[in-house]
Amino acid sequence: MELKIDGLEVKYGSHKALDGVSFTVGEGEVVGVVGPNGSGKSTLIRCIAQIHKPSHGTVLLNGRDALKMEPGEIARVIGYVPQNFHYLFFSTVMETVMLGRKPHIKWRVTPHDLAIVQQSLEAMNIRHLADKFMDQLSGGEKQKVYIARALAQEPELFLFDEPTSNLDLKHQIDVLEITRSLTRTGKKSMIVALHDLNLAVTYCDKILVLTRGKIYAAGKPEEILTPQTIKDVYGVDVFIVE
Ligand code: ADP
Ligand code: MG
DSSP: OOEEEEEEEEEETTEEEEEEEEEEEOTTOEEEEEOSTTSSHHHHHHHHTTSSOOSEEEEEETTEEGGGSOHHHHHHHEEEEOSSOOOOTTOBHHHHHHGGGGGGOSSSOOHHHHHHHHHHHHHTTOGGGTTSBGGGSOHHHHHHHHHHHHHHTOOSEEEEESTTTTSOHHHHHHHHHHHHHHHHHTTOEEEEEOSOHHHHHHHOSEEEEEETTEEEEEEOHHHHSOHHHHHHHHOOOOOOOO
16 A cells, blocks of 8 residues: 655644644555644544544545545555544444454355454464453453554554554554564555653664644654654653664
């Protein structure tokens, strides 16, 4: 999937949450979005997922205008995991992941759909949870279920908004390893909002630094996440990258 964003602007009332954001994401690329709270990371991701319509600018998915695509079509190409998700208490893990197949199911669930659901559960190491109800899970387990649901969608572009925020370090690394390798092998693309700059440096091919709705800098992690950037953007002096 190739994604091209040009001049994106989003307003909440008179407040510009995104202001002239442009960048591209290539096939197989993992792009990290970092920046302080309120800098526009979630807004940017929701805008690409077509949950927010921008007041200006374009989002092109493989050269096609996403604003003109049907919701069902978007759901076949974009797998989005929001920062804060709502879950259905009375659904099992299996049912929740099965929802990811919905955009692909024409008439009824096929053995192929069930196989994809099983693979997605396995990829996230949560197969043993398949029959549990969502409200029986820890925060980290729920997060893995939602990532599995996105995998079951078999999208071309993953949009993960702080996918590791409920996880301990081992599980953070697990999730990023798994999703990055799926992105690479399947020639998919991934945009991931991260707070942890060390994880961003380790797992992303490209970093986008947002401040107050604008791109402060974009490029290779080691070139972008310099002590000067950290000071300018986060207002702190102490930051160590190996
Ligand atoms: P981040 O994900 O980087 O923390 P957000 O995209 O959530 O940033 O928010 C960007 C800005 O837009 C913030 O100033 C936030 O308060 C504002 N904002 C986000 N969502 C809404 C909303 N639904 N209504 C009004 N303002 C919002
Ligand atoms: Mg956010």
